[in-house]
Amino acid sequence: MIKEFTCIICPNGCDIEADIENGRVLFTEGEKCKRGITYIEQELINPQRNIATSIEVMGGHLPLASVRLTAPIPKDRIFDVMEEIKKIKIEAPVSIGQIIICDVLSLNSDVIATKEVNKAENFTVQ
């Protein structure tokens, strides 16, 4: 059966046509690199996505610190992970790369901060 995919791995966003039989990729056309095939194979077994959101920061120069995952998680667990992240409130300062939740829901992915938030009183405009 021929199925069409849009690869999300890189900005090329290749439109890939794949011939799929019993969950196996027999033939592909349109991918600019091998990652396209890996993407389709993963989509067939267990689609994986990364998510980004924010957590509240107390006593910071900004009210929020943005966060993301260090590795993609199964698509059907996205809202479970969102629930976990929503429980978190953190005290400033926050640094980029700081682990907010280690191995969230045992999915082999950490939630890390992606924005620096200083303590409010230390914050000076340069």
Added chain:
Amino acid sequence: MTVSKREVIIIGGGPAGLAAAVKLKQLGIHDLLIIEREKELGGILRQCIHDGFGLTRFKEALSGPEYAQRFKEEVLKLGIDYITDTTVIEISADKQIIAASKEGLKTYQSKAIILTMGCRERTHGAISIPGARPAGVYTAGVAQAYMNLKNIAIGKKVVILGSGDIGLIMARRMTLEGAKVEAVFELQPYPSGLPRNIEQCLNDYSIPLFLSHTVTNIKGTSRLEGITVSQVDERFKPIPGTEKDYECDTLILSVGLIPENELSLLAGVELDERTKGPKVDENFQTSVKGIFAAGNVLHVHDLVDYVSLEAENLAQNVAIYLNNGELDHCSINIETDLNFGYTVPQHISAKKDFKVSMRVKKPYRNCRIDILQSGHIIKSIKMRKAIPAEMIQIPVKWHELKNFETLKVVVVND
């Protein structure tokens, strides 16, 4: 009034301004100043918390703030001067700059000015939707700033007009935060955002996208209560009888970006009607000598990685300008057929290599893009697909040029 003298002043500390500053410093231009109107450097990347930035430059998927941080760290490490919370209110052709801050007005005299002010969003008013004007109608970027910077909730039941990338990103963002995004409506018969964003922001969350549709009525008194959408014909006229009502408390507009060139106009910089950005040559110099532009102030890019590259390319030319006092005269025009929205640069010298950036006006499959000079093809590239959402860049070597005649870029169905 005291006038501070600088070799280069960069207006705007977003991705283009930061990349230009870092590159200039590395090239030995030390007397630099970045002027930023927000409290922090980073520009729009500060609110783009989703990942996918830096895939071509750093070979990893960073969030916007992380991508900006890489450049901010370089700025700090190299000791590049910058001031924030300061808005440039005037620039002149002789490169005088007036900036306003809480401390009052400051005047600068610079040898070169780099315009990196980015772009702004087309608004509700600009697209004249009929109906009431209740609260709850936002542009996608404003909604993004509210949610991601200020921690302000937007709404619970959302409709999006326009399929620009920020609108798609916001559809996913609001869904993750518990809002119900009913649908995205696009006036054109094709999406204006990137295919991968349609896949991972709409399809992943079963948000339908309706092409050739527009909002034909807005209802509500104090807060938005609902909208009417209609299908449009090929001339974008709503088709009677296709109206459909949606209940919603929020309407997000993602209907295009416009380079922000109020300052450029004050200095007499000539704008291109197609890009709404300055006309530039291969050196990214505008029609005013010593004033340069790159990034979204010049033309709206699809990826920030290309903004950084363009600004670095600009910086190399600014360094040559400062060292030699001038750059090659660029009198050869680049024109396009009607299938392209524009090209950047608009002029070249034919004395050095350059890169032409362009966007097609409608989608093509299996096409060819030819660059012609005096009717001869000097460069031709094959494309499996060319879509308006993606910027196309074609590098050209100076020795590939045949003569000093106008270049023409055309798209051919293969």
